[in-house]
Amino acid sequence: MVVMAPPHHGKNQVFLGTFIHSVKLGELQYMHDAMVCVDASGTIVAVVPQVNPKDFRETLVQKLPSWEPQDLVVTAAEEGQFFFPGFIDTHIHAPQYPNAGIFGKSTLLDWLNKYTFPMEASLSSLPKARRVYASCVRRTLAHGTTTAAYYATIHVAPTNLLADLCLSTGQRAFVGRVCMDNPDVSPAYYVDGSAAESLRRTRETIEHIRRADPAFALVSPILTPRFAPSCTRDAMARLGALRRATGLPVQTHISENAAELALVASLFPECASYADVYDRHDLLGARTVLGHAVHLTDPEIALVAARGAGVAHCPCSNSALTSGEAPVRRLLDAGVGVGLGTDVSGGYSGSVLEAARQAALVSNHRAMPAGKWADVPAEERERAKLSVEEVLHLATRGGAGVLGLQSKVGGFEVGMEWDAQLVGLGLVGEHPDENDMADRGNVDVFGWETWDERVAKWLFNGDDRNVKKVWVRGRLVHERERT
Numbered sequence: 001m002v003v004m005a006p007p008h009h010g011k012n013q014v015f016l017g018t019f020i021h022s023v024k025l026g027e028l029q030y031m032h033d034a035m036v037c038v039d040a041s042g043t044i045v046a047v048v049p050q051v052n053p054k055d056f057r058e059t060l061v062q063k064l065p066s067w068e069p070q071d072l073v074v075t076a077a078e079e080g081q082f083f084f085p086g087f088i089d090t091h092i093h094a095p096q097y098p099n100a101g102i103f104g105k106s107t108l109l110d111w112l113n114k115y116t117f118p119m120e121a122s123l124s125s126l127p128k129a130r131r132v133y134a135s136c137v138r139r140t141l142a143h144g145t146t147t148a149a150y151y152a153t154i155h156v157a158p159t160n161l162l163a164d165l166c167l168s169t170g171q172r173a174f175v176g177r178v179c180m181d182n183p184d185v186s187p188a189y190y191v192d193g194s195a196a197e198s199l200r201r202t203r204e205t206i207e208h209i210r211r212a213d214p215a216f217a218l219v220s221p222i223l224t225p226r227f228a229p230s231c232t233r234d235a236m237a238r239l240g241a242l243r244r245a246t247g248l249p250v251q252t253h254i255s256e257n258a259a260e261l262a263l264v265a266s267l268f269p270e271c272a273s274y275a276d277v278y279d280r281h282d283l284l285g286a287r288t289v290l291g292h293a294v295h296l297t298d299p300e301i302a303l304v305a306a307r308g309a310g311v312a313h314c315p316c317s318n319s320a321l322t323s324g325e326a327p328v329r330r331l332l333d334a335g336v337g338v339g340l341g342t343d344v345s346g347g348y349s350g351s352v353l354e355a356a357r358q359a360a361l362v363s364n365h366r367a368m369p370a371g372k373w374a375d376v377p378a379e380e381r382e383r384a385k386l387s388v389e390e391v392l393h394l395a396t397r398g399g400a401g402v403l404g405l406q407s408k409v410g411g412f413e414v415g416m417e418w419d420a421q422l423v424g425l426g427l428v429g430e431h432p433d434e435n436d437m438a439d440r441g442n443v444d445v446f447g448w449e450t451w452d453e454r455v456a457k458w459l460f461n462g463d464d465r466n467v468k469k470v471w472v473r474g475r476l477v478h479e480r481e482r483t
Contacts, residue, residue: 010228012067013038013418013474014060016053017077020455021085021411025332027423030451036083037064038418042474047414066265069317075469080427080445085410086146086419086470087352088399091251091291091312091341094162095120095129095150097136099345099387111321111346113187120153120178121190126402129158133165136350140171140342141478142481143351144467146419147172149251149289149312149341149403154178154192156201160208163381164244167212170477172419174403175237176224176251177205179239185229185263195234199242206248218473220249222289227253228277229263249287249404251312255300257323258293270311275300284309285470291341293331301334308339310402314392315358317346325362328394329384339399340391354389357460368459388456422469441465 015038019031035056037046046063053076057069077083099115106114123129128316140148146364150166150173152159159177166173179202192198206221213219223239225231231239243250255261255274264274271277275296278284286308293311304311313326333336340355341347347355366373366384373381386394400410409419427439427447443455443461458466470478 004006004445011041011071011073012040013073014056015075015077015083015418015420016051016056018082018451019047019412020082021082022389022397023411025393025398026387026389026456028389028392028452035059036412036418037067038474040474042417042472043314043416044412044416047335047412058320072463075422077422078424081422081424081468083412083420084144084423085412086412086421086472087144087310087395088147088339088405089140089145089342089350089352089355090149090289090310090339090399090402091151091314092140092148092221092344092350093120094133094136094344095123095151095153095158096345097139097350100350101345101348101460103346106321107259108158108321108323108346109259109263116345117187117190121159121187123153124155126157126161129153129155129161130165133158133162136179136344137162137165137169137171138478140350141169141470142464142467142468142480143353144421144423144464145171145350145352146410146421146468146470146472146477147399147403147405149174149222150176151226151251152205154180154201156208157206162219163205163209163212163219164387170472170475172409172472173219174222174249174251175205175209175219176222177202177226178226178232179235180226181235182203182232192235195232195238198231198235199238202239202242206246223248223250223268223283225250225252225283227256227260228274229260229267233281236278236281236283243285244282249286249289250283250285251289252283252291254278254290254389255295256318257321258295261295261387269444273297273300273303275303279303279307289339289402291343292323292326294318294326296327296331298330301331301336305335310339312341312343312402313338313359314341314343314347314355315362316348316355319342319358319362321346325365327366327384328359328363328386329366337398338394339402340394348446351463353462356395359391359394360386360388360459361384385398388452388459391460392455418471418474420471421467423458423462423466424468425454425462425466439465
């Protein structure tokens with residue numbers, strides 16, 4: 001069965017209040033008492049600053065005279081609330097969701113065999129896959145994730161199911177059937193039978209998604225060689241040819257772990273580097289999303305930049321699996337686009353906000369004067385740090401650029417689609433009731449904080465309790481129940 005993309009509600013919408021978005025790396029724009037108008041297709045058609053919320057209909061008539069002021073859906077931010085672009089998760093493994101937080105003391109290759117491959121293989125069962133995937137999609141929406149780049153499993157029907165669930169719930173997504181046909185690296189119970197079979201199964205998932213969403217307006221297939229060691233040269237070459245023929249995006253892993261680097265070198269001795277493996281098989285190009293990139297060399301970074309590929313920075317899993325600290329500033333300075341990935345379940349949380357705060361903290365490690373970065377000049381170490389504004393850029397516009405969606409999502413501008421979240425922070429009254437047990441989240445705002453400070457408190461203390469509503473293409477896809 002093919003699930004078709006749901007229709008829009010057919011109403012124009014007006015949003016009133018404070019809007020915060022990144023306009024460039026390191027700079028947030030604050031628009032107070034503003035009005036954003038979204039048409040029935042989910043597209044922003046007007047952004048009007050300084051609007052009196054009591055008289056907004058008069059302004060609306062002047063700005064959009066063809067709209068019927070009485071036939072609108074109006075959402076006004078309350079005190080302590082603001083609109084922020086939806087988060088973009090550039091790297092998440094949906095079938096690993098039940099294992100989030102479970103990684104023990106293992107490193108990457110051991111963790112794959114102990115936890116990951118058995119869990120993924122078990123999702124050949126459609127009832128189990130539905131249970132896991134529905135929970136994963138709902139949880140990420142609750143965290144404010146409006147776009148997710150999902151790795152599925154090697155199975156066709158469960159991968160199709162994941163795409164169907166994204167369509168029915170309304171989450172924007174890239175869904176990839178994982179390709180892994182190398183029997184010397186992949187477990188015997190979880191491997192494609194051949195390169196030809198891997199390509200055939202991938203085409204089946206592509207056609208399923210094409211039937212459900214012909215323009216890939218909400219859900220798109222994405223070619224997904226798991227990582228170079230799990231694929232034969234033949235499989236990667238076939239996927240590279242498919243990329244050239246279709247223009248579809250690609251997602252894979254690169255340079256995550258020291259043992260992985262050694263394995264790649266032993267399997268592909270003819271290649272100059274890990275990045276060169278993908279480049280030789282025509283998998284490195286615009287809309288290629290490279291997960292991790294922790295240990296890329298300068299020549300590899302230059303190659304990635306030259307090909308227009310991007311990086312999914314996954315600080316939570318890089319720390320959890322002791323893989324290392326990715327050189328985000330070096331990547332950005334070299335012109336490589338960078339987004340954030342939760343990398344569930346190497347990462348312990350499906351929250352992009354958590355990934356953003358960890359990105360800031362991990363960058364501080366690269367600035368510390370002792371340890372393995374001690375030989376780096378002090379000025380260069382200091383530049384490695386990522387600010388609040390920078391990590392929130394990576395969580396929105398940065399991820400949009402990596403996925404080729406920079407003209408569609410990531411900000412509040414005319415012509416972009418309304419992928420947004422309404423964020424609410426807890427306001428502390430002048431005389432708080434000591435017996436008040438209501439759960440208003442982990443962020444307390446006292447009223448004397450600047451807006452910069454409020455956003456910083458949200459970054460470092462916020463969670464899904466602060467996400468009050470979420471929209472994708474204008475459709476309300478999540479609403480938190482009031483307490």
